[in-house]
Amino acid sequence: MRDMQRSTDRTQRNRSGLPSNPAQAQSERRAPSKASTSSMPELIQPFELSEESAPRSKLDELTFAHWRRAGVTPARPCSDAVFLRRAYLDLTGTLPSTEEARAFLLDTTPDKRARLLDALLARPEYASYWSLRWGDVLRIKSEFPINLWPNAVQAYHRWVYAAMQSNMPYDRFVRAMLTATGSNFRVPEVNFWRAVQSRDPESLARAVALTFMGVRAERWPRQRLQGMAAFFAKVAYKKTLEWKEEIVYFDPRLEAPSLRGVAPTFPDGKPARIPPGTDPRAVFADWLLASGNPWFAKSAVNRYWYWLFGRGIIHEADDIRPDNPPCNPALIPYLEKEFIASGYDVRKLLRLITASATYQLSPVPRGKRTAGDTCFASYPLRRLEAEVLIDAIDQVTGSMESYSSPIPEPFTFVPESERTIALADGSITSSFLDLFGRPARDNGYLSERNIAPSAAQRLHMINSSHIQRKLEQSVVLRGILRSRLPRQVVTQLYLTILSRYPTSGEMATALEYLRTGGLNGGLDLAWALLNSAEFTYRH
Amino acid sequence: MTNGIRVTRREALTGGLVAAATGVIVPDALAYAVERSQSQRKAPARSVIQVWLWGGPAHMDTFDPKPNSGSDYTGPFTKPIATNVDGIQINELLTELAKVADKYSIIRSMTHGNNAHETAAYITQTGRMPGGRIVFPGVGAVVTLFKGYDAGYKGLIPPYIVLTQLQGRFSEVGFLGTKVKPFATGGDPAQQRFVVEGIVSQSISDARQQQRRELLHRLDTLALALKDDPNIVAYGQCEAQAYDMILGEGRKIFDLSQEKDDLRAQYGRTTFGQSCLMARRLVEQGVPFVTINSQGWDTHKEHFQTMRRKLPELDKGLAALLKDLSDRGLLDSTIVWVSGEFGRTPKVQWEPPWNGGRGHWGPVFSALVAGGGFKGGHVVGASDAVAAEVKDRPVYPWDLLQSMYMLLGIDPAAKLPHPQGLDVRVSPTKEEGLKSGGPLMEIM
Numbered sequence: 002m003r004d005m006q007r008s009t010d011r012t013q014r015n016r017s018g019l020p021s022n023p024a025q026a027q028s029e030r031r032a033p034s035k036a037s038t039s040s041m042p043e044l045i046q047p048f049e050l051s052e053e054s055a056p057r058s059k060l061d062e063l064t065f066a067h068w069r070r071a072g073v074t075p076a077r078p079c080s081d082a083v084f085l086r087r088a089y090l091d092l093t094g095t096l097p098s099t100e101e102a103r104a105f106l107l108d109t110t111p112d113k114r115a116r117l118l119d120a121l122l123a124r125p126e127y128a129s130y131w132s133l134r135w136g137d138v139l140r141i142k143s144e145f146p147i148n149l150w151p152n153a154v155q156a157y158h159r160w161v162y163a164a165m166q167s168n169m170p171y172d173r174f175v176r177a178m179l180t181a182t183g184s185n186f187r188v189p190e191v192n193f194w195r196a197v198q199s200r201d202p203e204s205l206a207r208a209v210a211l212t213f214m215g216v217r218a219e220r221w222p223r224q225r226l227q228g229m230a231a232f233f234a235k236v237a238y239k240k241t242l243e244w245k246e247e248i249v250y251f252d253p254r255l256e257a258p259s260l261r262g263v264a265p266t267f268p269d270g271k272p273a274r275i276p277p278g279t280d281p282r283a284v285f286a287d288w289l290l291a292s293g294n295p296w297f298a299k300s301a302v303n304r305y306w307y308w309l310f311g312r313g314i315i316h317e318a319d320d321i322r323p324d325n326p327p328c329n330p331a332l333i334p335y336l337e338k339e340f341i342a343s344g345y346d347v348r349k350l351l352r353l354i355t356a357s358a359t360y361q362l363s364p365v366p367r368g369k370r371t372a373g374d375t376c377f378a379s380y381p382l383r384r385l386e387a388e389v390l391i392d393a394i395d396q397v398t399g400s401m402e403s404y405s406s407p408i409p410e411p412f413t414f415v416p417e418s419e420r421t422i423a424l425a426d427g428s429i430t431s432s433f434l435d436l437f438g439r440p441a442r443d444n445g446y447l448s449e450r451n452i453a454p455s456a457a458q459r460l461h462m463i464n465s466s467h468i469q470r471k472l473e474q475s476v477v478l479r480g481i482l483r484s485r486l487p488r489q490v491v492t493q494l495y496l497t498i499l500s501r502y503p504t505s506g507e508m509a510t511a512l513e514y515l516r517t518g519g520l521n522g523g524l525d526l527a528w529a530l531l532n533s534a535e536f537t538y539r540h
Numbered sequence: 541m542t543n544g545i546r547v548t549r550r551e552a553l554t555g556g557l558v559a560a561a562t563g564v565i566v567p568d569a570l571a572y573a574v575e576r577s578q579s580q581r582k583a584p585a586r587s588v589i590q591v592w593l594w595g596g597p598a599h600m601d602t603f604d605p606k607p608n609s610g611s612d613y614t615g616p617f618t619k620p621i622a623t624n625v626d627g628i629q630i631n632e633l634l635t636e637l638a639k640v641a642d643k644y645s646i647i648r649s650m651t652h653g654n655n656a657h658e659t660a661a662y663i664t665q666t667g668r669m670p671g672g673r674i675v676f677p678g679v680g681a682v683v684t685l686f687k688g689y690d691a692g693y694k695g696l697i698p699p700y701i702v703l704t705q706l707q708g709r710f711s712e713v714g715f716l717g718t719k720v721k722p723f724a725t726g727g728d729p730a731q732q733r734f735v736v737e738g739i740v741s742q743s744i745s746d747a748r749q750q751q752r753r754e755l756l757h758r759l760d761t762l763a764l765a766l767k768d769d770p771n772i773v774a775y776g777q778c779e780a781q782a783y784d785m786i787l788g789e790g791r792k793i794f795d796l797s798q799e800k801d802d803l804r805a806q807y808g809r810t811t812f813g814q815s816c817l818m819a820r821r822l823v824e825q826g827v828p829f830v831t832i833n834s835q836g837w838d839t840h841k842e843h844f845q846t847m848r849r850k851l852p853e854l855d856k857g858l859a860a861l862l863k864d865l866s867d868r869g870l871l872d873s874t875i876v877w878v879s880g881e882f883g884r885t886p887k888v889q890w891e892p893p894w895n896g897g898r899g900h901w902g903p904v905f906s907a908l909v910a911g912g913g914f915k916g917g918h919v920v921g922a923s924d925a926v927a928a929e930v931k932d933r934p935v936y937p938w939d940l941l942q943s944m945y946m947l948l949g950i951d952p953a954a955k956l957p958h959p960q961g962l963d964v965r966v967s968p969t970k971e972e973g974l975k976s977g978g979p980l981m982e983i984m
Contacts, residue, residue: 465726
């Protein structure tokens with residue numbers, strides 16, 4: 002409900018917020034882009050400032066020094082419009098509303114980017130979006146092959162959401178899951194031990210290694226994996242009389258036949274001492290969360306970097322091993338140190354990275370090489386994730402999705418007002434989400450999510466009844482198109498769909514189309530912006 | 541492990557007994573090198589039409605009638621009919637299929653022992669047991685991998701089509717990823733106009749399609765500024781492909797009005813019937829894998845009423861498809877595979893709340909195969925007197941899928957590209973330790 006009310010508000014504000022005349026729209030356009038010069042090619046102008054990028058933090062000193070050594074010129078600083086959209090999408094998985102976009106672009110105070118970051122980190126969408134990302138990694142889904150079942154999925158997701166919202170320190174978040182005991186409904190974090198395809202100690206060890214160490218333990222020598230598995234050999238499960246309730250607990254009597262004679266040994270080779278009657282998981286957690294642990298903070302900062310840039314400093318972000326070096330060796334130790342010193346404060350870590358000049362580079366590289374080849378000397382383009390994309394489409398058209406899952410019992414019906422990024426269950430039926438590469442949440446690899454484009458996706462966006470209906474029936478668009486001032490129509494469409502003002506060339510093209518395009522001119526204009534790479538890709 | 545995954549003890553026992561009785565072959569893709577090289581040389585099959593009866597059709601009320609098992613088991617269906625093949629009888633409502641029994645073979649001893657929809661669908665369509673870290677791709681995705689774009693498929697239509705809706709809650713592609721994902725048409729081929737989602741638009745004229753496409757190109761500022769970026773290049777290529785389908789030849793293939801009215805009537809003017817016709821048009825174009833998802837076979841209640849409604853639809857569409865494929869010389873190169881994820885409980889559940897229903901039944905069920913190198917007019921295996929267990933010649937899903945791969949010239953021992961580099965083969969290897977009845981050499 003909360004979200005629906007907000008979006009209705011937005012629509013109304015959109016209408017009343019129209020500039021009163023075209024001249025005003027013009028001046029609005031010029032005001033925020035003082036920094037860009039008229040000699041810049043118009044194509045690039047909306048995306049970057051004309052000045053050179055320069056370091057402004059310790060993080061930047063490390064990246065700029067690296068680029069200097071590598072002979073790479075970093076991209077220019079991104080424009081305010083690009084920053085706005087990027088920060089919204091990366092931190093909240095949500096587009097700015099028309100009014101939010103206008104207000105930010107017209108704001109002339111020098112610290113507006115910093116203030117925006119603080120505001121975004123405090124929004125409820127922040128918690129929804131990061132729960133979605135953690136939901137992928139933690140494999141939160143009802144159905145095969147994870148089989149958490151709906152009640153547990155809701156409980157687990159809610160627990161993660163609360164942790165995101167309250168900014169639970171990352172070490173506490175992980176310890177809670179690692180040492181959890183109790184009912185899957187009442188102690189939701191025990192579901193970590195259920196969200197696996199197989200519950201033998203080695204499978205549990207692999208899940209822990211992947212999730213909290215960024216390591217693919219199946220590549221380890223067998224002995225090392227077994228030594229780690231021995232910590233999880235006493236994780237027991239039992240049913241209750243309640244439908245699909247399950248208790249996860251420590252059972253000291255359990256013996257795993259495959260681990261006979263294997264003593265719990267930490268992945269760094271040190272043997273563990275487990276006092277009698279102690280849950281070995283707690284001993285493992287103590288080791289993992291100790292500040293010198295070579296995997297824990299490293300994998301966390303690298304994964305958060307991946308989430309912000311679409312690529313880890315160590316790539317892939319969940320495949321940390323000695324022969325997979327970071328592209329910039331100084332960066333991870335610095336981020337680790339800051340992260341630990343902050344008490345594992347995730348919001349602070351995200352703030353640190355997103356406030357940097359490095360994060361705020363333009364998407365346009367200065368040479369032929371892509372961001373992956375230059376260690377982030379430009380901001381890497383990525384297609385919006387399935388859930389973010391459908392939310393963005395729904396927001397700009399003022400429409401909603403309805404999700405339900407008739408099986409397994411109990412049936413799940415999601416209120417239409419709920420955003421797609423807030424879905425708890427990765428197995429809820431949706432052909433759109435499947436088409437756009439939602440991860441299966443089968444094994445928790447980051448690569449499960451697919452953001453590659455396909456012809457079928459473009460068919461859907463270009464010509465499906467699903468999207469066409471949203472455009473034709475859109476109250477938001479109708480409100481915009483009702484204006485008799487074509488310049489206002491164009492400006493408002495740009496602000497709503499692309500979160501920026503049009504360039505003069507775009508304005509001319511759009512006006513020409515509105516003049517000749519007949520009744521459908523305005524809808525086609527919205528359609529074209531919706532199908533542009535700029536709408537579809539983080540940039 | 542939650543209930544769905546585990547093979548029941550009953551199944552393990554009966555499976556074991558069957559194995560002992562028939563001298564089970566331990567499956568090992570590598571052991572079929574001889575058959576493989578032979579089948580590769582011949583490789584008669586080019587395409588597969590999978591008729592997926594989602595929900596689990598009652599085997600005893602379709603292709604494995606047991607008229608003498610008593611009314612507790614038969615319900616009202618006590619008069620199976622003879623077919624045009626001596627000795628083969630099928631359900632009395634399948635009158636058209638009875639006339640073309642020489643074109644297909646019935647497998648009456650399919651088994652996997654699992655009674656949960658998702659898990660059984662996974663087993664039947666991937667030919668693997670669930671568990672472990674690997675989520676296997678379904679047969680459609682595997683065929684697409686070996687017969688699709690990477691294997692020289694040049695068709696405009698995507699190589700893997702689902703008519704009309706994805707099953708949902710089942711990843712067709714498993715670890716193979718979106719590259720081999722099916723294209724689901726949406727729409728309803730039984731309507732006046734088959735509105736294929738994304739390809740056939742109801743309201744946009746061709747002129748407007750062109751106009752707004754040009755507008756998009758002119759306003760796609762980021763794409764113009766970054767035209768060398770690999771993401772942008774890929775995005776543009778996908779757009780070009782999309783318009784080839786929207787404005788080019790692609791949509792004509794989906795235009796069923798190009799078929800004669802009396803042929804359309806033979807298939808039945810139902811969604812299922814016209815889907816069968818559509819499938820024929822697609823394999824005619826060389827599409828390697830077409831799935832027809834037919835829903836509504838999960839008949840816990842009102843089982844017999846539902847059968848009376850659904851069987852004639854199935855009968856008409858499927859018989860017309862087999863005849864039409866055969867008339868056009870396509871049946872020799874097209875495998876038609878008809879199956880659900882399991883069968884249904886042999887004993888009718890007359891008690892409330894079912895009041896004449898049948899539950900899930902994985903110990904034995906039936907499948908039908910035709911064309912593409914499968915002989916017609918045969919029955920493979922048998923169930924027991926009440927269609928409750930395999931009596932003779934168990935056929936596990938991986939046995940059937942391996943047979944299809946062999947007919948398609950796909951090496952069952954070929955490696956599948958696993959994203960984490962695991963060694964995964966098309967068909968199960970010995971190490972996977974699955975029981976097997978061996979491929980269907982008797983009808984190949």
